[in-house]
Amino acid sequence: MAANSEALKRAAAARALEEVESGMRLGLGTGSTANAFIELLGERVRGGLDVRCVPTSEATATLAGQVGITLATLDDLPELDLTVDGADEIGPDLALIKGGGGALLREKIVAAASGAMVVIADNAKLVGTLGRFPLPIEIVPFGAEATRRAVLRLAEAQGLAGEVRLRARDGHVFVTDGGHFILDAGFGAIPDPAALACGLAGIPGVAEHGLFIGLATKAIVAGDGGVQVLTRSANTES
Numbered sequence: 235m236a237a238n239s240e241a242l243k244r245a246a247a248a249r250a251l252e253e254v255e256s257g258m259r260l261g262l263g264t265g266s267t268a269n270a271f272i273e274l275l276g277e278r279v280r281g282g283l284d285v286r287c288v289p290t291s292e293a294t295a296t297l298a299g300q301v302g303i304t305l306a307t308l309d310d311l312p313e314l315d316l317t318v319d320g321a322d323e324i325g326p327d328l329a330l331i332k333g334g335g336g337a338l339l340r341e342k343i344v345a346a347a348s349g350a351m352v353v354i355a356d357n358a359k360l361v362g363t364l365g366r367f368p369l370p371i372e373i374v375p376f377g378a379e380a381t382r383r384a385v386l387r388l389a390e391a392q393g394l395a396g397e398v399r400l401r402a403r404d405g406h407v408f409v410t411d412g413g414h415f416i417l418d419a420g421f422g423a424i425p426d427p428a429a430l431a432c433g434l435a436g437i438p439g440v441a442e443h444g445l446f447i448g449l450a451t452k453a454i455v456a457g458d459g460g461v462q463v464l465t466r467s468a469n470t471e472s
Contacts (some may be wrong), residue, residue, distance in 0.1 A: 352450070369445065
């Protein structure tokens, strides 16, 4: 099953590469699916494709550098043509949950600076309602428990319930590239992602949340039956 998942990720990444033209300024996402795209992009770059890319994490920067991609910062390239990234969930109208890899703040900044955002995934990431994957919420370390409780109060006010826990890795609190912590909120189904996004943005201590609404312009999704392309305007297959 894992091998098949990797093959599907690579198939979606290969189709996304068709969106790239020489001379483009690209945002590079973070995570296993984004890595598949970066590896394929590196092959094209070594073959003569001319692109400059802004990575969304230190891990992405390391991989991109290893495969020969020219890197820049968002200060160098404040306006990008295209960002290609993965997602933890893809819901109706291409609303996303992202942040499983811990890079959601930088990913959202880069996506917002891009003329278009293409999401690549296997079809297991498609959901009818967001929330099966716990929602990552990036917070500043100061007052982390107070912020966690504020998130719980907001959830209760919006009819949501579930555990909100501080992310840990190897027995230690997980720290993002920006020096922040992440709360993973297991709310289950989120019937109104826009309302939750708005509420989270108003909580002091929340640096960013993993609800990406109105950012993805296209999703390239691979399944056993082939690759489908979904667009935000009509969310139709092609």
